[in-house]
Amino acid sequence: MRLLNRTAGRLSRHRRGPLAGLAVLLLGLLISGSLYTAFAPAQAQSQASETEKIAQGKELFLASCAFCHGKNGEGIPTVRPGYQIGPPLVGTGAAAVDFQVGTGRMPMAAPGQQAPRKAVAFSDDEVDALAAYVASLGPGPAIPNESDYSIEGLSEEERQEAISRGGQIFLTNCTACHNFNGAGGAMPRGGYAPTLHGVEGKYIYEALLTGPQQMPTFSNGNLSPDEKRDVIAYLGSLEDAPEVAGFTLGGYGPVGEGLFVWVLGIGGLVGAAVWIASHTTRTTKSKVES
């Protein structure tokens, strides 16, 4: 308390200084000026550049995506009915592009059952341009705002409620594939549901909206935006929570734990048994009778 008072006192002493008025004036000018440059021209510019963005996105699309998804994003089927080299992108929206390209899943390195998360191939601006182009092909879910998937604006009590409700929704809807603590799991024919640990809230929200790869969608008519936000809050709380029971071994459940026990646990016991039964050091000296 005393420390606080002293600091406040020091501040007010400076406030009375001869240069204080000038400093406040300069600061005010700086803030209003930067606010103006941040907002006013930006709007005009963004409207003007929307078509440019789409044009830039189309260029990128033709170079990097059209081989599988078709020159107009119409998709390319294979001769087997129901199978495709790349699915049509009309109506998948900006959210799908931001998820797939923003997490590095697209462009795929090779065709296969799984599109794994990897290093992102495009800059943020290029991802935006691609998203704008694909969104222009047909109406689809837009990239969510931070307020959609963040619980920052809520009170402490509301946050706790959101986390516990999100936990229930997660356990009902998501654990079948993503495991009880979101560590992911195996899927049919060599695919897998990826881990949700360390995945940004925006990408989880986009995945729920768009259903990447095999995942079913959780549109706003299925899980309301608030329910999606709660699920993301629950997943965030899992990352903060301590592992009270010790090592989780990746959280994969019986498979990982069984492997650990059978290999290291039983292996250690066998090693100990071998050590107990092994010969002790012997010497060539004979005992001196005393």
Place this chain on the structure above:
Amino acid sequence: MSNDNSSIEPTSGGGDSHLPERVEADPIADPGLPPHKWRPTDVDPKAERRAERQIAAMFIGAMVMAVLFVVSYFTFSVGDSWDTIGGLGASTVTLGVTLGLTLLLIGTAIIHLARKLMADAEMVEMRHPAASPQEDRDATVAALNAGLDESGIGRRPLVRNTMFGAIGVGLGLPSVVLLRDLAPGDQLDISKLAKTIWAPGMRLVRDVVGTPILASEIEVGDLINGAPEAMFPTEENGYPELHGAQEQIDKAKGAIIIVRMDPDDITPLKGREKWTVDGIICYSKICTHVGCPISLYERTTHHVLCPCHQSTFDLADHAKVIFGPAARPLPQLPIAVDEEGYLVAQSDFTEPIGASYWEREKQ
């Protein structure tokens, strides 16, 4: 020790004619035991004292760990606010490590003691025949026969048979009847197995949150884990409150999955053409193999997979089994929309949900 083994008596009553004849002495002389080699601790007093100190240090270490166990038991807080060490629960880790080391150090010290300091000399123990001496065996058989003879069971078959009967019926019958009573009376009525809480006009709601589902808001590719509205009674919907076992039973049996796919993808079974709403199709969530809840759904293939035994159902084709041990398709819930546009059930399931049972086909 002597080098010949002629002192070992052959076992009595040896009529083993298939064995080769016994030879009096081994053709190769038994070389006996090699000369004993001493351990360093046996011949060097310094090594002996060092081993002593090592063993004592391990025992002291075990005591220290036991004290630390008690200290950490009282030091670290658990419950709502766990103390942590490197992201792990401090209490669990320290209790485990200290108690584990206590036991490990005691064990290691004892083994070290046995290997370094305990007497170390080769011993020879001669085997003896595994069977009891012949006179003991004869005496036992005689005693048994005498007992049988005195009880007269052998001579009185009526007594013997009724005794066995009384043991079988007297112990077996009551336990069978009592086991039957372990099932509560009202559940012996197996016709209940064929029914769930679903009823005509009951709304389909989202599980956990209990909100009704507007058919127009569901998009192609959506998967909804659903429940009957009666599981979420409010004053508005007027369903009675459910309690205890009945609530759990209704909840387990009423669980559903709702998916929407392109209507052209669906191949309806004959008579089920009107059971869907514009590509929205609803099935029991309970696997028909042994009743695990399933919702591992692949949007692109319309397959739903049971995590327990990998039974796979094709939801686009009346949920027929395409892989795994399940014998029957998932029961389909006929659905419609009410005047407000919410999804409702047309009726209960038309067949028993979940795992098979003996009387299933008769119902």
